[in-house]
Amino acid sequence: xxxxxxxxxxxxxxxxxxxxxxxxxxxxxxxxxxxxxxxxxxxxxxxxxxxxxxxxxxxxxxxxxxxxxxxxxxxxxxxxxxxxxxxxxxxxxxxxxxxxxxxxxxxxxxxxxxxxxxxxxxxxxxxxxxxxxxxxxxxxxxxxxxxxxxxxxxxxxxxxxxxxxxxxxxxxxxxxxxxxxxxxxxxxxxxxxxxxxxxxxxxxxxxxxxxxxxxxxxxxxxxxxxxxxxxxxxxxxxxxxxxxxxxxxxxxxxxxxxxxxxxxxxxxxxxxxxxxxxxxxxxxxxxxxxxxxxxxxxxxxxxxxxxxxxxxxxxxxxxxxxxxxxxxxxxxxxxxxxxxxxxxxxxxxxxxxxxxxxxxxxxxxxxxxxxxxxxxxxxxxxxxxxxxxxxxxxxxxxxxxxxxxxxxxxxxxxxxxxxxxxxxxxxxxxxxxxxxxxxxxxxxxxxxxxxxxxxxxxxxxxxxxxxxxxxxxxxxxxxxxxxxxxxxxxxxxxxxxxxxxxxxxxxxxxxx
Amino acid sequence: xxxxxxxxxxxxxxxxxxxxxxxxxxxxxxxxxxxxxxxxxxxxxxxxxxxxxxxxxxxxxxxxxxxxxxxxxxxxxxxxxxxxxxxxxxxxxxxxxxxxxxxxxxxxxxxxxxxxxxxxxxxxxxxxxxxxxxxxxxxxxxxxxxxxxxxxxxxxxxxxxxxxxxxxxxxxxxxxxxxxxxxxxxxxxxxxxxxxxxxxxxxxxxxxxxxxxxxxxxxxxxxxxxxxxxxxxxxxxxxxxxxxxxxxxxxxxxxxxxxxxxxxxxxxxxxxxxxxxxxxxxxxxxxx
Numbered sequence: 001x002x003x004x005x006x007x008x009x010x011x012x013x014x015x016x017x018x019x020x021x022x023x024x025x026x027x028x029x030x031x032x033x034x035x036x037x038x039x040x041x042x043x044x045x046x047x048x049x050x051x052x053x054x055x056x057x058x059x060x061x062x063x064x065x066x067x068x069x070x071x072x073x074x075x076x077x078x079x080x081x082x083x084x085x086x087x088x089x090x091x092x093x094x095x096x097x098x099x100x101x102x103x104x105x106x107x108x109x110x111x112x113x114x115x116x117x118x119x120x121x122x123x124x125x126x127x128x129x130x131x132x133x134x135x136x137x138x139x140x141x142x143x144x145x146x147x148x149x150x151x152x153x154x155x156x157x158x159x160x161x162x163x164x165x166x167x168x169x170x171x172x173x174x175x176x177x178x179x180x181x182x183x184x185x186x187x188x189x190x191x192x193x194x195x196x197x198x199x200x201x202x203x204x205x206x207x208x209x210x211x212x213x214x215x216x217x218x219x220x221x222x223x224x225x226x227x228x229x230x231x232x233x234x235x236x237x238x239x240x241x242x243x244x245x246x247x248x249x250x251x252x253x254x255x256x257x258x259x260x261x262x263x264x265x266x267x268x269x270x271x272x273x274x275x276x277x278x279x280x281x282x283x284x285x286x287x288x289x290x291x292x293x294x295x296x297x298x299x300x301x302x303x304x305x306x307x308x309x310x311x312x313x314x315x316x317x318x319x320x321x322x323x324x325x326x327x328x329x330x331x332x333x334x335x336x337x338x339x340x341x342x343x344x345x346x347x348x349x350x351x352x353x354x355x356x357x358x359x360x361x362x363x364x365x366x367x368x369x370x371x372x373x374x375x376x377x378x379x380x381x382x383x384x385x386x387x388x389x390x391x392x393x394x395x396x397x398x399x400x401x402x403x404x405x406x407x408x409x410x411x412x413x414x415x416x417x418x419x420x421x422x423x424x425x426x427x428x429x430x431x432x433x434x435x436x437x438x439x440x441x442x443x444x445x446x447x448x449x450x451x452x453x454x455x456x457x458x459x460x461x462x463x464x465x466x467x468x469x470x471x472x473x474x475x476x477x478x479x480x481x482x483x484x485x486x487x488x489x490x491x492x493x494x495x496x497x498x499x500x501x502x503x504x505x506x507x508x509x510x511x512x
Numbered sequence: 513x514x515x516x517x518x519x520x521x522x523x524x525x526x527x528x529x530x531x532x533x534x535x536x537x538x539x540x541x542x543x544x545x546x547x548x549x550x551x552x553x554x555x556x557x558x559x560x561x562x563x564x565x566x567x568x569x570x571x572x573x574x575x576x577x578x579x580x581x582x583x584x585x586x587x588x589x590x591x592x593x594x595x596x597x598x599x600x601x602x603x604x605x606x607x608x609x610x611x612x613x614x615x616x617x618x619x620x621x622x623x624x625x626x627x628x629x630x631x632x633x634x635x636x637x638x639x640x641x642x643x644x645x646x647x648x649x650x651x652x653x654x655x656x657x658x659x660x661x662x663x664x665x666x667x668x669x670x671x672x673x674x675x676x677x678x679x680x681x682x683x684x685x686x687x688x689x690x691x692x693x694x695x696x697x698x699x700x701x702x703x704x705x706x707x708x709x710x711x712x713x714x715x716x717x718x719x720x721x722x723x724x725x726x727x728x729x730x731x732x733x734x735x736x737x738x739x740x741x742x743x744x745x746x747x748x749x750x751x752x753x754x755x756x757x758x759x760x761x762x763x764x765x766x767x768x769x770x771x772x773x774x775x776x777x778x779x780x781x782x783x784x785x786x787x788x789x790x791x792x793x794x795x796x797x798x799x800x
Contacts, residue, residue: 195622200609
């Protein structure tokens with residue numbers, strides 16, 4: 001098949017050809033991957049053995065300074081005119097030992113059990129009141145032991161890197177190149193500038209984003225809920241019991257599938273919501289931008305400014321206001337409609353399952369259109385005007401021009417934006433929580449598991465998790481973290497696809 | 513000129529006038545829809561008391577505003593100052609960190625660059641409030657769990673993840689500028705502060721604006737940390753408490769008044785810096 005043959009095919013034919021080709025070439029590709037596998041494995045092994053190699057190298061070929069570095073980190077550097085670097089290594093080692101001896105060690109030891117004794121209540125005044133004495137706090141143990149593990153990993157990294165560095169310095173000295181402290185300091189602002197700039201952001205990111213995420217994932221494997229709530233009670237590792245409880249359909253061990261049912265409903269609404277919220281904003285915003293951009297329309301700036309007001313007013317104010325205005329009884333919208341005689345009974349804007357969903361999507365367009373409008377305005381002007389002119393000469397209708405010129409161009413340019421919007425809407429907490437608060441509750445029959453209590457028709461997964469941990473009395477962090485993990489996996493998967501395929505990543509160097 | 517040609521042009525002009533008039537009507541409707549809630553907000557803030565069926569207040573008064581500044585339970589000025597202080601400090605620090613991160617990822621080449629970018633992208637997708645309980649323990653460890661510094665710390669610590677848009681901007685600045693400066697003996701620090709930053713005014717302003725307006729609308733983090741401690745309330749938490757009170761007749765005008773006072777600084781900023789904002793939004797979208 002030649003290129004020209006392929007190009008002469010129609011759309012469906014091309015798709016068919018591609019599909020067939022995909023399956024035809026599958027064995028070949030697997031074979032190729034398989035052939036590469038041993039060498040990949042070897043490379044991986046080499047990387048894994050790197051630290052060991054460093055150690056052996058330093059032990060066999062190192063002089064006394066390098067060998068002393070095994071015991072005192074940074075010794076090689078200090079004795080070879082890299083005093084600051086060496087002292088830093090050494091200080092970290094000393095600090096680590098002190099920390100572990102006084103503090104981290106005991107928490108690490110308690111990690112497998114997460115504490116022995118939670119709280120003792122001692123009765124006073126003839127048993128009428130109690131004094132509570134707290135001992136082990138499982139969450140604290142978990143937190144400090146994860147921090148300790150992080151310190152151990154850092155130590156391991158620094159240990160091997162200082163050995164390697166010491167060997168490098170020794171070899172440099174052997175061929176007569178004396179290292180220079182000044183040069184190292186200069187490099188902070190030059191050759192190793194990336195490290196300099198990234199240090200503070202990474203400390204922030206790792207301590208306040210990554211660390212909590214890691215611990216939350218660990219909590220997914222514990223029984224942290226209202227019966228086991230530190231500091232009053234200990235929590236315990238239950239491994240996969242949470243998963244089993246949540247997703248079993250048998251009524252003896254689980255809840256007869258009510259959780260699963262609620263989960264399915266919420267997941268479905270989350271996806272439906274994300275779809276409609278994204279595309280309604282996108283298309284309506286584009287249309288508004290096109291209307292404002294149309295030839296002959298004056299005061300363009302004024303119209304845009306009106307819409308931008310929505311962005312400028314903090315979202316929570318407009319959302320709370322909207323939820324007040326749309327309240328079924330006593331809300332201004334219903335009252336005015338009644339006064340004008342348009343309706344006789346109140347419309348349940350936010351309290352009927354179906355109407356609430358529609359209302360939320362509509363209010364969301366009210367919030368989202370201005371953003372899309374601003375974004376599209378610039379892009380629409382980039383479309384070459386001669387395309388439109390030639391279409392006009394050929395007698396294309398405005399609708400045809402839109403579907404054949406404007407839309408393909410916009411879709412091409414904004415696909416990454418669309419997908420990131422989709423992902424953002426899956427996690428859109430504000431609109432749902434401040435507007436409907438999750439909306440009318442689900443009605444279940446039978447014994448309702450506590451995690452499901454309070455979940456509403458318009459709850460997204462994220463607001464459900466919020467309720468599960470914050471407002472619901474059950475405080476089931478274990479289950480919530482499992483749900484959170486699932487959202488995370490799905491969303492991260494989509495985002496990585498976008499990221500890997502986005503133009504700005506693929507041809508990053510083209511721009512510069 | 514030939515009469516038929518004249519007629520042709522006249523009819524075309526007429527058609528265009530009809531089209532433009534139609535567009536104006538449409539735009540007017542759109543504007544009304546978009547402005548109604550804000551008009552309602554301003555109007556209700558001057559109402560004596562909340563009346564369900566009235567768009568405009570029946571009796572005008574400034575009681576709502578007065579209540580905000582005199583009520584001993586709802587100390588609006590305190591929330592406002594809290595938020596303002598948080599927003600100012602956060603804006604500066606967050607901008608600095610975001611720009612440092614994005615410059616590094618855009619200009620400097622190091623081994624873990626691409627994995628780091630991916631990692632930062634996806635780690636931000638974990639529902640952040642789930643980690644709040646852990647963060648709370650960490651703040652207790654640092655002994656700042658009852659002050660507004662904790663909020664600043666949280667906002668600033670996570671700001672590296674927002675590198676995306678400014679990195680896209682830095683990518684568009686030609687590399688030859690850096691190289692020319694390096695040949696003249698500048699180090700990378702000088703290149704960043706003396707060459708790239710002055711050229712990046714739009715993105716600096718955009719990042720500042722976003723970082724400043726973020727804390728004004730944050731409900732989730734603030735409400736969690738301020739549990740049972742009204743000294744730490746920011747406007748979002750405070751007003752949410754106000755609007756969920758039972759006695760709405762009195763408190764709804766106060767809520768509206770609070771909303772107006774909160775929106776004013778941000779609206780002013782947005783309109784002064786609209787140009788930069790639009791540039792940021794457009795640039796971020798195209799780069800994807």
